[in-house]
Amino acid sequence: MAGTTPQVQSKKESQSETKPSEFLRPQDSQSHINPVPDIISESKSKDVSMESSLTSELQSSPGSDEDERQHVLAYGKDSDLQKHPTSRQPEATFISEGFNNWKKSGDEFKKHDKSSYHRDALAKHKKHGNDSVTSLLLAKVTKEQQCRRNLRGSDIEGLPTWLSEKTYMSPAIVNEQSMLLGRAVRLKILERIKAASVHEDAIGLYEVPSTTSATLTEVLKDTLIRCDLPLSNCRGQGYDGASNFQDHVNGVAVQLQGEEPRAVHVHCLAHCINLALQEATRACKPLRDALDITIEVNKLIKYSPKREHLFKNLPKALSIEKRLDMDVPQTERTRGLRPLCPTRWTVRTGSINSVLENFDTLRKAFEEINKGHDENARIAGGLLSQFDQFSVPFGLKVSSQIFGASEQLSSSIQSVETTAKDARKGAEQVLAYYDKLRSTDTFSEFYKSVVDEAEDKTDPPRLPRYRKRPKRLDDGSNTHTFPSVEDYCRQQYFEGLDIVSEQLKRRFSQKGFETAVEIEQLLLSAANGRNFQISSHIRELYKDDVDFVRLNTQLSMLHDTVKSVSTERGCLITEVTNIDTVVSIINSSPVIRHLFKEISTLLKIYLTIPVTTATSERTFSTLRRLKSYVRSTMTQERLNNVLLLHVHKTIADELSLVDVAREFISFHDRRRNYFGLFS
Template structure:
């Protein structure tokens, strides 16, 4: 197998419940292509039913036995990536702990896409954010899943060409995903762009006796809702591209940390920039002004009932009160850049553009972190190689552009001259960033195991997604038919194999001597 030829691979796994209410575990592998030594691949391997439960011990045994069954060398596993569920990530009884008992060199990496999602979830627990999320979801469901209300929305939308252009030819609002919070940015953006149409549709429904529409209209025509909607959409929008980037197969941990830091610094700078607040305030004011909603500061005292709201004259004061309630930067820093850092990540200092930052302490720890992968296992050989590598890049001409990424550095690292450094970079590249490939396999499972095909056997359930996922690979149809005809004893005796133009025909006689073909 290619993963065995590569010499190193990372295990990716996740679990889901299929259409027949069985727990299915997907197994994927991440490795560097042995034929193209600079390309990272993540490949689906199989689905396995968790017949013994979903405890850490049962899932670890299932994963290891499945790898051995498919001919994958467990000893070449250098990392493992799962979500943050306790049965997967548990320090003592989780899957990652059980696997490390078999192979101590398999470092566990918490899926960064899940970390980003958790950061957004925890930062959006404030009351103002939960209120607008719930309101948008209620209105979206009301307008999307009722033919009468959807008709009213579509009629209002057809009469507003400006909103049609902003919605990119969409004819419905986007519902908020319950699990992928980064996808909520698109739903909030669609709702914000269609806000005038939503208001007019609700007004039309209210005039026709729809009480629920009147209640929704009363909620969204308030300054608090409009300003919270604008701010939350702006904040979540900054995480969309990071989420997409983390799902990329070619993404490595060094790039993931770097781009996460960019998003964190961007949010921090915007939080301290009055111009950003003024721009968001003006945007919210423009939306509110279309419906005579006056920007106002919420009441300071909850029991105050006989004093009018104070008109807001300083734009960024209100926005700072809203923004400070969303601890996005703290959550992103803690979950994407925090936590325990393994010494393997020190290999990032071997990148040509960062070689000048390497210290004596890092040099000593590098060999210990990768000693089990180095040949020969001699620190003096590694030190000599490292000195040559430093000399190469520190003395390089100014006109030479130094690589800034692991893959580019690996291309410049000749295996014959720098075997140890090349191995270290390969190990760090192989370590997974997210389990998105495992998540994508669930989409194939849902397309194949439908309600009408919910009783298929486990072997077929695993093989059909494999064919679907690798559908770009060519299959020799004639060889497949021949193997099917001769593989095992069947009630029908196949005796002629013929191919007419583009139609494959297989003639057979059954137990009654009748002639047929498929």
């Protein structure tokens, strides 16, 4: 056996070769033995694992002095060398001289197998009953595979060794593992979609070669094909206000609706609110001036640590003591300046209110900054002169009222559970609030409060300077003049309310949105036992999805079912005002769900029509956390996979990591040999 080769040399030869103390234990240092070199290292074998795994040791047996001069050494590590008596004849090959002529290795191995040295070593090995080299190798490999499979656990034996080896930790391997995890999350999402459960989920970001409507349409269709989602099953589309999506001739929505008319398109209502405020600000001077001043104040104070420190240390500013004093009520704590969001118009109320709350402090800060001689001193002087005018606090107050109500509406409709009815009801409440503000009595109270607050802070309110009309525009009529400052401010106040109210009404009256409202009114009328009528538009649009003969019968039965189910639950419903109540009644039992199958289908269509694209916007906002400056070279595939894992944390936590690891190992035979098979 090649594992136990004999070696016998004379004392003279042993001393000339090497020192025994370098290889033997101290008590054996006088033995005249030339230790066996490592056959694997001498023969320059490529199988390195064989050298470290052969750990069997042959124990020495007692004998005479003559026997002690005759030894067999089991090759392996120097610390594992043991001595055994064997034949007196030496064999240079595989022992002292080494072997490198591998073309004739077969003949040499056969010759060695027939030698007395090999037979003696084999007999000694069997006598001691040690495990075979193969079994020892297999046991060690199995233990290492088990350790590698359980590296996610704590206090695992072999983890430091794994980390030091840096095996399977390259960027390519990490990308492959993230790909497997991202694909598993995507498959879970698609399973929920195909199960016809109504929810909003992001399935990834996709790179496009251009932003034309034709290219975007092809990318969307290709994505649906890759996800095994037929376009014929699409019942709703939601986009922002970009022209390549919203164009009524060649937009993405129109192209997809041309192939699937039932894919109802809705302009994102959150974007509609944003655009309504943008139009009002562009047309109303007090709103426009208030935002301009807020932007300039933030740029002057927040963009400079020196000026921000000056602002915070002035009297009544946001001092450290007052900010950390928890005994001070929350309503009495002074807040610092809040930055103005550059893109979202519905989150600017906080920045406007922070300027109002720190009005006096800002005036003092401008006075200090104006003492300098640089460009910022001139900007501070201009802001200081504007802060002396009554129009500044008036415009800030008006902006706070208008923006505040719209901000509440935008926040309320961005939930994933928001339905078309909820959005429409929220818009009606905001419009009612604007109508309440648009009254002479309400404005008089508002104007008086602003005048009282600005009495010692600004100059008295006054009318703007009269400007003569150019002759080319003068038609001979008298120029309109305001009798008082209050009348002039009232006109600007009403103008801002009228513009934002009109914009909200127009943008919430979309054709696709009206389809959802029509379905909702049909279901609520039937649930309350009132007369209902299915419009021709609904019949034509969903003729392939709903059997309207059965739907008509089921709608007639719905009112009695609502009463009976609510009575069984112990709370009699006198009137159904929310579509969620109808959903709860239909899902109360499998029998009722099957009995009202057509109503269930109509409910799914209604709930599928999107109200906002807030989920997609939030997904896109995560890029700021994922694709940071240190990850700027991340590939599109890796970014997509990491994004899915970050957005869908709940689904990622529920994944079977054993299944993912099994798939990773199954890619190559080398991985299966390295990790083994998962049970």
